[in-house]
Amino acid sequence: MTASKSATPIPASRDAERTQAAILKAARDEFAEHGFAGGRVDRIAQRAGINKRLLYYYYGNKDDLFLTVLESTYGDIRAAEQMLHLDMLDPVDALRQLVSFTWNYHVDHPEFISLLGSENLLRASHLKESKKILEMNSPLIQMLDTVLERGRRQGIFRAGIDPVQLYISIASLCFFYLSNNYTLSAIFGRNLLMPKALAERLSHITDLVLGYAIL
């Protein structure tokens, strides 16, 4: 029994998968670099090393492709979030950990920032239509809620902190600094992306969040 042919006839479909993955990666790069409106279908095909027609075959059109890119990008961050085990840490360390995870993820994934920025400029016109996105609930809100509750019970954290608000705030403090660093740099005339500046920023955000949460 030759396993290769009878059991799993996937060679062709494996190629297909690889092609689709190549397109998706190319699209993500292209849209991250130029935004949705500035992204070029031609360039995506070129980057992926495939014929343009194939892109339409697999993804329908530019809008659908962009949505798929967004969904996969969210998928990535959700997967990374799963790796966080805030319940193993004491509340302060957990909060610190959440902040540094969020910061580092943003620093390491500029395409995430760019894609979200682009989609928001479009008033989430793509994501609004997505069913998948609602199913990809972030575990962070629940995690954060638990941490805050634990800290409060231990008398360390102040009461009444809304985990959604705090989560948004942490995201704000990380995202904005990086997304708007270009205009901020132009205005302040100082490079905000130097390693030292990045380290200082993380330190500041941590101080801010802990200073607020801790009684």
Place this chain on the structure above:
Amino acid sequence: MTASKSATPIPASRDAERTQAAILKAARDEFAEHGFAGGRVDRIAQRAGINKRLLYYYYGNKDDLFLTVLESTYGDIRAAEQMLHLDMLDPVDALRQLVSFTWNYHVDHPEFISLLGSENLLRASHLKESKKILEMNSPLIQMLDTVLERGRRQGIFRAGIDPVQLYISIASLCFFYLSNNYTLSAIFGRNLLMPKALAERLSHITDLVLGYAIL
């Protein structure tokens, strides 16, 4: 507030200044609504009620027009900032005032958020070339520095707060919530722009900033 002027596009009748202002206003609206790449020169001319050619006559090209829009937008916020008199208030009130001013300005000027977002997606390619922008220094950093120093001397505020970091943080907390509310809404399945939500957000930001600054 006479309603007569707001609705119809101001007809450009041999009044160069008015025509230029009409074009600038139309461009700001168009770019705010669709971003730079998505903004259409044709539509700007239509909105301004002028011939497209005139737009090029006065502003050169789309890029230059966008830069002018950005500069004028910064001019507006700088003018508003001048009205703040934080030195008249005690440190805590001053900080509170700064936060609420920043928040309200962002809430009242969605075009500011949109234009900045768009320019950052372009890596500040327009602003980088601007000489004007560097001359339009924000008085806020200096104001904030003074406030922090006063609070520290009075033993109210913690020492060692970097005013630039804090200023960026306040801006982050305001800007991001509004700029990214579309995707946030899609994810949380809840409308972040309802009046109640906006009030809660301001309250949260204020708590966060004061909780951090106050010893």
Place this chain on the structure above:
Amino acid sequence: MTASKSATPIPASRDAERTQAAILKAARDEFAEHGFAGGRVDRIAQRAGINKRLLYYYYGNKDDLFLTVLESTYGDIRAAEQMLHLDMLDPVDALRQLVSFTWNYHVDHPEFISLLGSENLLRASHLKESKKILEMNSPLIQMLDTVLERGRRQGIFRAGIDPVQLYISIASLCFFYLSNNYTLSAIFGRNLLMPKALAERLSHITDLVLGYAIL
């Protein structure tokens, strides 16, 4: 000579080579008729019976298309020059032959005159960038040099004739009469393109060149 093909524009039906040839031919006609600045991309597409977009697909832009037209035009004359076998003839006949070939080629190819005239008005801005053009060396200079040398050795031709100067002179005498016949006609009030006038011109040029070369 089947008349079937010449009149209607060749429809471009998924035959890339034919389409490209049709575009090139249409471009040559258009530019010959209206010059580079006066030539219209729209009209070229129409003449070629193809969609304008396709023209950009194959040739990049108007400038590159014009350069390609120039190169192909030079290619044509070079090919024709290859057919001359001056070495088979005695020196006087060879010179006579060179003159009549040059004259007839110019008479038969008004587009060559027009295209060169246009390019020279642009200070050869296209050709200067061409690598191909330098590789397409004319065999004529070498041929002429040999003929002149043979004639000199036979004691028929004068010594010290620069073949490049003479080649340029022959070209001048042919080209100018035809290129400038419009203004010359306007000034002299006489039609220079009548068959009789053309024959007289060739006769004059031949006399001039031989009268100079022959001792």
Place this chain on the structure above:
Amino acid sequence: MTASKSATPIPASRDAERTQAAILKAARDEFAEHGFAGGRVDRIAQRAGINKRLLYYYYGNKDDLFLTVLESTYGDIRAAEQMLHLDMLDPVDALRQLVSFTWNYHVDHPEFISLLGSENLLRASHLKESKKILEMNSPLIQMLDTVLERGRRQGIFRAGIDPVQLYISIASLCFFYLSNNYTLSAIFGRNLLMPKALAERLSHITDLVLGYAIL
């Protein structure tokens, strides 16, 4: 009696004349540099330091302005030709003089070459409509005819030389070398406008014409 005011009330009209002259000069430069199609009315006004509207006031439109430029350019060369006194010289010197005059005029007036080249590309569409141009007869044909006849009678020149043909030939030999030097340079890979090259060219043309005419 103050002569300035009563007798000649031309100050205003003198300004007008100066303005018209400035426009004409600017137009000549512009068209010489960019050709008719490439010439810009805006730039002409700018070069002349006047308002565009004035240009239309004085010259009607772009086509009429170009025709005026052509006519004035012809006027200039006709005036220069008047200065030639070939009848004072012996036939050989007269011919030599005619050649060098023609050559030098072309070398010194590149705008003449450029403007004629441009107009011929347009099939003399402007000049054809000109009445003035026919009235500006060149004295050269008559002069040359006399010279040739004198030389023939003295037994120096060959018989049967058509003065119009020879005149066109002399013009060809001068004009083409300069008008087409750009493409010739690109093809030969050698600069044809160096002083030494120019001197050699004049020498060659003189040899050619005399070699032909002299028995």
Place this chain on the structure above:
DNA sequence: TATGAATGAGAATTCATTCAT
């Protein structure tokens, strides 16, 4: 005589997308 403001028609070029194989 002189001018700044304004325009309609048209120019090159681009883009996402579909057709035919």
Place this chain on the structure above:
DNA sequence: GATGAATGAATTCTCATTCAT
């Protein structure tokens, strides 16, 4: 599954020319 050929509708920008003062 995969591809090169082909397209219609826009998009930015330009130009000669005219209007109103």
